Amino acid sequence: MTAKSRLSASALRTIDIEQRAIAELAEKIDQRFDAACQLILACKGRVVVTGMGKSGHIGKKIAATLASTGTPSMYVHPGEASHGDIGMITDQDVVIAISNSGSTAEVTLLLPVLKRKNIPLISMTGDQHSELATAATVSLDVAVSEEACPLGLAPTSSTTAALVLGDALAMALLEARGFTRDDFAFSHPGGNLGRRLLVKVKDVMHSGADIPQVAADTRLIQALLEMSEKGFGMTTVVDSDNKLIGVFTDGDLRRTIDAGHNIERTPIGEVMSSRYKYIHAGALAAEAAKLMQDSNVYVLIVKDDSDALVGIVKMHDLLQANVV
Numbered sequence: 001m002t003a004k005s006r007l008s009a010s011a012l013r014t015i016d017i018e019q020r021a022i023a024e025l026a027e028k029i030d031q032r033f034d035a036a037c038q039l040i041l042a043c044k045g046r047v048v049v050t051g052m053g054k055s056g057h058i059g060k061k062i063a064a065t066l067a068s069t070g071t072p073s074m075y076v077h078p079g080e081a082s083h084g085d086i087g088m089i090t091d092q093d094v095v096i097a098i099s100n101s102g103s104t105a106e107v108t109l110l111l112p113v114l115k116r117k118n119i120p121l122i123s124m125t126g127d128q129h130s131e132l133a134t135a136a137t138v139s140l141d142v143a144v145s146e147e148a149c150p151l152g153l154a155p156t157s158s159t160t161a162a163l164v165l166g167d168a169l170a171m172a173l174l175e176a177r178g179f180t181r182d183d184f185a186f187s188h189p190g191g192n193l194g195r196r197l198l199v200k201v202k203d204v205m206h207s208g209a210d211i212p213q214v215a216a217d218t219r220l221i222q223a224l225l226e227m228s229e230k231g232f233g234m235t236t237v238v239d240s241d242n243k244l245i246g247v248f249t250d251g252d253l254r255r256t257i258d259a260g261h262n263i264e265r266t267p268i269g270e271v272m273s274s275r276y277k278y279i280h281a282g283a284l285a286a287e288a289a290k291l292m293q294d295s296n297v298y299v300l301i302v303k304d305d306s307d308a309l310v311g312i313v314k315m316h317d318l319l320q321a322n323v324v
Helices: 003-026 031-041 054-068 111-116 131-135 157-177 181-187 192-198 220-230 250-258 285-295 315-320
Strands: 047-051 073-075 094-098 121-125 138-141 213-215 234-238 244-249 278-280 299-303 309-314
Touching (some): 031 138, 047 054, 121 157, 285 299, 285 315, 309 315
Parallel strands (some): 047 094, 121 138, 213 234, 278 299
C-alpha cells in the first residue's frame, strides 16, 4: 500500500467511525431532548454554555449557533467561572455543560453553585451515571462506541456527536420560535447574507431630482442633455400627468440615428421604448441584481406600490452596497 493510499484509508476510517457515531446519536433523541428544548424555550435569560478543552471549543460553536438563530447565548470558560466569571450566570439563565466523561473537575466544581442558585442545568455527556449527568435537570446522552483516534485518546467522535447534538438543539429551537430569514439577517448585518436579506431597492436607488426625466414632446437633442447631465445612459419619458410612459437609452439613440431620424427635430416620444425593466422600491436589492443579470441590463426603473416612478437603480449602486 502506498503512503498516499494509507493516508486516504485512515481518512476514510475516521469518516466511517464518526458517521456511525452520528447514527448512534439519532437513536438517543427522545423525551430528554424535548425536555431540554422546553427548558430553553422557557428561559427568560440566556443559555450559558460551558466545557473544558475540546468540549469547550465545541461549546463556543454551539453558543454562537444558538445566538445567531434566535436563542440568546454565551460561552463561559469553566476555569474562569470558578474564579469570578460565574457571576455572569444569573438565576434567569439555563446552563449547558459539556463533558464526555461527566467528571471534568473544572465543570463539576460549578455544580454546587448552580444548584444553590436553582439554575436549570442541561448536561451533554457520554456517561449517564457520572456526577454531571446525575446533577443535571436534563442529561443528554452523547456517548460514542468508539473514538476515531486510533489511540483512543484524542476526542474525535465524541466531540462530533456533541457538536451535532448542539446543532440539533439550535435548529429545533429555531423552528419552535418561528425564526425567519429576516430574523437571521438582523443577527448578521455585517455579512453578505445579512446585506442580501436586509438592503432594499429604496435604500440604494437614486430619486427626486437625480432621476433623468423628460416630457414626451422633448426633442432628442434636449433629451441627450438630460441623459448626459444625470449620467445613467438613459432617461425616463413622462406624459402631461407626469406618468411614466417609456424610456430612452444609449442603445435607442444608436438605433434612432441608424434609422435616419434627425435628433434636432424628432420628439423623444416617437422613438422611445415603451417596454422596460422595472422593480418596486420595497423589493430586496438582491432581487434587483438578479433581474439585471437575467435581463442583461445595468439600470432599472423603480416604481412604488401604485406603479408611480420613484427612482432609478444602477448595477454600480448594488455593487457598492455589497449585495452582488
